[in-house]
Amino acid sequence: MRKLLRRIFRFSLLALVIITGIIVIKTISYTSRQVDFSAITPVAINQEDVAQRLGQAITFPTISWTSSVDTSAFIKLDSYLIRSFPLVDSLLEHKKINQFSKVYKWSGRNARLSPILLTGHLDVVPVETADENEWEYPPFSGKIADQYIWGRGALDDKLAIVGILEAVEQLIKDGYAPERTVYLACGHDEETGGTYGAQAIATYFAQEDIHFEYVMDEGMLIVEDAVAGLSKTVAIIGIAEKGYATLTITAQVEEAGHSSMPPETTAVGLLSESLQRLSEHPFPADIDGALADFFDYVGPEMNLPYRALFANRWLTDPLIIAQLSKGKATNASIRTTIAPTMLRAGIKDNVLPSRASAKVNFRIKPGETVESVLNYVRTVIDDERIILSVSQETDVAEPTPISATDAFGFEVIQKTIQEIFPDVVVAPGLVIGATDGKYYQGVSENVYRFLPVKVTNDDLKRIHGTDERISLEGYEQVIQFYYQLLKNSCQ
Numbered sequence: 001m002r003k004l005l006r007r008i009f010r011f012s013l014l015a016l017v018i019i020t021g022i023i024v025i026k027t028i029s030y031t032s033r034q035v036d037f038s039a040i041t042p043v044a045i046n047q048e049d050v051a052q053r054l055g056q057a058i059t060f061p062t063i064s065w066t067s068s069v070d071t072s073a074f075i076k077l078d079s080y081l082i083r084s085f086p087l088v089d090s091l092l093e094h095k096k097i098n099q100f101s102k103v104y105k106w107s108g109r110n111a112r113l114s115p116i117l118l119t120g121h122l123d124v125v126p127v128e129t130a131d132e133n134e135w136e137y138p139p140f141s142g143k144i145a146d147q148y149i150w151g152r153g154a155l156d157d158k159l160a161i162v163g164i165l166e167a168v169e170q171l172i173k174d175g176y177a178p179e180r181t182v183y184l185a186c187g188h189d190e191e192t193g194g195t196y197g198a199q200a201i202a203t204y205f206a207q208e209d210i211h212f213e214y215v216m217d218e219g220m221l222i223v224e225d226a227v228a229g230l231s232k233t234v235a236i237i238g239i240a241e242k243g244y245a246t247l248t249i250t251a252q253v254e255e256a257g258h259s260s261m262p263p264e265t266t267a268v269g270l271l272s273e274s275l276q277r278l279s280e281h282p283f284p285a286d287i288d289g290a291l292a293d294f295f296d297y298v299g300p301e302m303n304l305p306y307r308a309l310f311a312n313r314w315l316t317d318p319l320i321i322a323q324l325s326k327g328k329a330t331n332a333s334i335r336t337t338i339a340p341t342m343l344r345a346g347i348k349d350n351v352l353p354s355r356a357s358a359k360v361n362f363r364i365k366p367g368e369t370v371e372s373v374l375n376y377v378r379t380v381i382d383d384e385r386i387i388l389s390v391s392q393e394t395d396v397a398e399p400t401p402i403s404a405t406d407a408f409g410f411e412v413i414q415k416t417i418q419e420i421f422p423d424v425v426v427a428p429g430l431v432i433g434a435t436d437g438k439y440y441q442g443v444s445e446n447v448y449r450f451l452p453v454k455v456t457n458d459d460l461k462r463i464h465g466t467d468e469r470i471s472l473e474g475y476e477q478v479i480q481f482y483y484q485l486l487k488n489s490c491q
């Protein structure tokens, strides 16, 4: 007996030594994915002038309402941009798509190089009347005060459109002529799904047989204090986007009628049970694809206990997943999410309805599909009295493919980030919300989603929220980034 115990003890000790050895080796050999770069002097920008121009662009309320377009705001913004960037207007070919979206072409000298596309959107979300008074400065004032440019669109997404135009205008002024052709695309309905803007623009490119080396749209940003265990700020380049579908779940029963003698099963009761079952069975979580890539880039830059944790994901994944499940944003990045959003049943308080239905919104993780989500929900609910259908009233989008990190586009964006923001860590990542970027998958394998602006967690709440603003210095860096990206991409 003692012999056996001794043997077990020896074996456990040996296993412990081996596991510790592997952990140490993996941690030591966990090498950085950050690229070498030489320091550059970014192009000089007149902060005051560029701030005035962005502020002015914000004053045109190019709001995307679900049912209508404020045509005059878009027309006025367009003529304002033409006036403000005369060299872009005279030197680049341009074309309107569906009246308000616009495509520019800046022809390169070397026709053998595939073109690139920088894109953004002109429209903004509305401001609730009740919230208007909460703003420090009126949302469409474009006010410059306290070292910030204030207003709707300052972060989402007029800074990108106007910032790119500033960069191109400056490059032309500096006598720069690109080797590679550059396209710019400005969508006008991103906030309501992008059907008439980005989707139509992408269709136009496909018809013209234009294929891009890479596409860059808005999406992820440079976020301070984003990751526990990482003391540096992280710039995240979105390489994939979650899918989107809304299911209508309908409970149907034969017995309806007077509520004074209710049967055992009612439509409302049945629907509630189904929703309950769904909330008790979240989709399985995993760290793979774009999220695994994120940790491969961020992990080696982390402080020690965290570095060991991420270097040894073969052992620690369950621990990491349990931790990520606790936060709303982190949970959304590891699994398909389930959000019941609308309910419908009954016509009167004393009449039992025969049908009750709910709309449930799903954000689908890459690797799964609308079809697999439907099957999962069917298995979890497991009740023939429940009818499931994909709602056609809202958009349906499969998750996008994952763009490569070892491609020219990713590498040139990464290098440019490190040149303009030398103190940040660059990482690929998964975009949880929906952007116009998905429409361009058909015209490029390499679609990246990145806005070159440094923000805090507090700033993130201002996007679609109150007091949206960008600092004068932050906007200067936006223009310097686009200027440098164009040079790096088109030499």
Ligand SMILES: [Zn+2]
Pocket (backbone or CB within 6 Å): 121, 156, 157, 190, 218
């Ligand atoms: Zn946006």
